[in-house]
Amino acid sequence: xxxxxxxxxxxxxxxxxxxxxxxxxxxxxxxxxxxxxxxxxxxxxxxxxxxxxxxxxxxxxxxxxxxxxxxxxxxxxxxxxxxxxxxxxxxxxxxxxxxxxxxxxxxxxxxxxxxxxxxxxxxxxxxxxxxxxxxxxxxxxxxxxxxxxxxxxxxxxxxxxxxxxxxxxxxxxxxxxxxxxxxxxx
Numbered sequence: 001x002x003x004x005x006x007x008x009x010x011x012x013x014x015x016x017x018x019x020x021x022x023x024x025x026x027x028x029x030x031x032x033x034x035x036x037x038x039x040x041x042x043x044x045x046x047x048x049x050x051x052x053x054x055x056x057x058x059x060x061x062x063x064x065x066x067x068x069x070x071x072x073x074x075x076x077x078x079x080x081x082x083x084x085x086x087x088x089x090x091x092x093x094x095x096x097x098x099x100x101x102x103x104x105x106x107x108x109x110x111x112x113x114x115x116x117x118x119x120x121x122x123x124x125x126x127x128x129x130x131x132x133x134x135x136x137x138x139x140x141x142x143x144x145x146x147x148x149x150x151x152x153x154x155x156x157x158x159x160x161x162x163x164x165x166x167x168x169x170x171x172x173x174x175x176x177x178x179x180x181x182x183x184x185x186x
Contacts, residue, residue: 003182006181006182007047007051007182010047010051010055010178010182011047011051011054011055011058012055012058013055014039014042014043014046014047014051014052014055015055015056015058015059015062017039017042017043018036018039018040018043018055018056018059018069018091019036019059019062019063019067019069020039021034021035021036021037021038021039022034022036022068022069022070022071022072022073025071025072027072028155028156029151029155030083030084030137030141030151030152031083031084031087031133031137031151031152031155031156032071032072032084033155033156033159034071035163036059036071036091037087037090037091037094037126037129037160037163038160038163038166038167040052040055040056040059040091040092040094040095040125040129041094041095041098041121041122041125041126041163041167042098042167042170042171043055043056043095043098044094044095044096044097044098044099044100044101044102044121044125045098045099045101045102045118045121045122045167045171045175046171046174046175046178047095047099047178048099048102048103049095049096049098049099049100049103050099051099052095052096052098052099053092053095053096053099055095056091056092056094056095057092059091060080060088060089060091060092063075063076063079063080063088064076064077064080070084070088071084082140083136083137083140083141084133084136084137085136085140086132086133086134086135086136086137087129087130087132087133087136087137087152089132089136090128090129090130090131090132090133091129093128093129093132094125094126094128094129095125097121097124097125097128098121098122098124098125101117101118101120101121101124101125102117102118102121102171102175104117105117105118114172115168115172118167118168118171118172119164119168122163122164122167122168123160123164126160126163126164130152130153130156133152133153134148134149134152134153135148137151137152138152
């Protein structure tokens with residue numbers, strides 16, 4: 001398969017995976033516990049910053065255009081403008097952060113262990129989801145910043161640590177496989 005075609009297919013596949021993450025939703029107040037954030041981070045870790053963010057962008061565009069890809073089967077621009085819209089925007093940032101972290105790992109000639117880099121990339125990516133998410137939640141629901149942190153960040157810390165523990169070994173196994181197809185000359 002042609003390299004550009006493969007990249008397009010993988011981008012669309014990860015957009016679909018992020019969308020499918022809406023099926024795994026646990027309501028916890030104004031912000032649900034979802035797998036979509038982990039899939040957005042995974043897109044960046046496996047596809048790199050441009051394609052990973054592209055997959056998230058395609059997912060967001062699908063939701064804005066009316067496909068029920070947001071948590072709870074929601075769609076439309078109103079979701080992006082609502083209390084959880086900051087988290088959705090954060091998915092895009094998270095894919096960029098994760099992608100740039102692994103890109104640096106690929107370019108590092110010092111033979112650095114990938115595990116601490118991947119853990120840091122995951123945690124930084126999740127944090128990059130929570131910053132705009134908590135800020136938008138506070139603004140939208142007229143909460144103080146401590147209230148928004150208590151409702152929109154604290155309940156999810158343990159789950160995101162578990163997601164990181166799952167993502168790191170998954171990425172360690174899948175990156176070499178994808179790399180063979182995306183970078184055959186390497």
